[in-house]
Amino acid sequence: xxxxxxxxxxxxxxxxxxxxxxxxxxxxxxxxxxxxxxxxxxxxxxxxxxxxxxxxxxxxxxxxxxxxxxxxxxxxxxxxxxxxxxxxxxxxxxxxxxxxxxxxxxxxxxxxxxxxxxxxxxxxxxxxxxxxxxxxxxxxxxxxxxxxxxxxxxxxxxxxxxxxxxxxxxxxxxxxxxxxxxxxxxxxxxxxxxxxxxxxxxxxxxxxxxxxxxxxxxxxxxxxxxxxxxxxxxxxxxxxxxxxxxxxxxxxxxxxxxxxxxxxxxxxxxxxxxxxxxxxxxxxxxxxxxxxxxxxxxxxxxxxxxxxxxxxxxxxxxxxxxxxxxxxxxxxxxxxxxxxxxxxxxxx
Numbered sequence: 001x002x003x004x005x006x007x008x009x010x011x012x013x014x015x016x017x018x019x020x021x022x023x024x025x026x027x028x029x030x031x032x033x034x035x036x037x038x039x040x041x042x043x044x045x046x047x048x049x050x051x052x053x054x055x056x057x058x059x060x061x062x063x064x065x066x067x068x069x070x071x072x073x074x075x076x077x078x079x080x081x082x083x084x085x086x087x088x089x090x091x092x093x094x095x096x097x098x099x100x101x102x103x104x105x106x107x108x109x110x111x112x113x114x115x116x117x118x119x120x121x122x123x124x125x126x127x128x129x130x131x132x133x134x135x136x137x138x139x140x141x142x143x144x145x146x147x148x149x150x151x152x153x154x155x156x157x158x159x160x161x162x163x164x165x166x167x168x169x170x171x172x173x174x175x176x177x178x179x180x181x182x183x184x185x186x187x188x189x190x191x192x193x194x195x196x197x198x199x200x201x202x203x204x205x206x207x208x209x210x211x212x213x214x215x216x217x218x219x220x221x222x223x224x225x226x227x228x229x230x231x232x233x234x235x236x237x238x239x240x241x242x243x244x245x246x247x248x249x250x251x252x253x254x255x256x257x258x259x260x261x262x263x264x265x266x267x268x269x270x271x272x273x274x275x276x277x278x279x280x281x282x283x284x285x286x287x288x289x290x291x292x293x294x295x296x297x298x299x300x301x302x303x304x305x306x307x308x309x310x311x312x313x314x315x316x317x318x319x320x321x322x323x324x325x326x327x328x329x330x331x332x333x334x335x336x337x338x339x340x341x342x343x344x345x346x347x348x
Contacts, residue, residue: 026056035254070280129156
């Protein structure tokens with residue numbers, strides 16, 4: 001709800017990014033399961049421990065398969081350049097997900113079955129980093145989002161350090177091995193400070209910015225700062241535990257990472273984006289939900305407005321104005337509907 005007491009339920013669906021939510025929710029659940037497995041609290045096979053990641057890849061690959069099938073059925077879509085860009089972007093994302101899946105399979109095989117070099121396990125990751133570079137170039141030229149691809153590419157050196165450390169080619173401390181990650185964290189901190197600085201400058205200069213936009217920018221900046229602190233604490237704890245200088249459980253080490261991933265899960269609720277051709281929906285995710293779910297059409301496609309006390313008649317202590325947003329509701333009632341709460345004085 002904004003400063004004027006207005007809550008737009010439809011806006012919540014419009015800002016939701018289902019792709020990023022699936023990714024961060026899967027990583028959040030995976031971090032929880034992996035932490036208890038590393039502490040031997042559970043002794044299940046790693047094939048079961050990695051179920052959240054398997055579900056993530058299953059959703060991504062199934063969505064791409066359905067999207068490609070729908071694209072082939074609609075011949076007229078091939079003549080639309082924007083649709084071709086969306087389908088090509090979906091194909092690139094599918095290839096990247098396949099490489100990640102191959103890495104996860106090799107990782108579980110290395111942990112459960114075979115004993116081979118860790119560098120072999122990381123080969124799909126090295127290929128993935130090279131592929132993400134091309135994906136970033138394509139996304140930048142076509143004005144598409146490439147945050148996750150960029151993060152993967154800049155961590156190429158980190159993956160190399162981890163692989164050679166696990167193979168005992170080098171005997172560095174883990175604090176040294178994680179230096180590339182620390183560099184990325186510093187860059188992330190600079191970006192967060194820049195974001196917060198922009199919001200402060202906008203407030204000081206009294207620019208013509210809507211209050212809701214300024215509030216959203218400030219909240220995003222402070223949430224990103226909280227995520228940065230969580231990531232720093234996690235990396236510090238993990239480095240010390242792996243080096244043997246700190247003796248605590250992995251469940252405690254992973255708590256900051258849980259908070260970091262949970263923060264990004266919540267931020268995905270307000271991150272617009274996503275490919276319209278996943279699962280062949282061919283429309284915005286919000287529009288798809290409101291079109292196929294009658295319950296959301298009735299209760300999720302409206303705006304709630306709470307008037308001020310000056311606008312209320314005598315004897316009324318509160319009122320909520322409901323503005324229907326759907327065409328069906330707007331045809332039924334051209335005027336606003338008001339639900340009024342009356343205050344009744346009861347005798348003792």
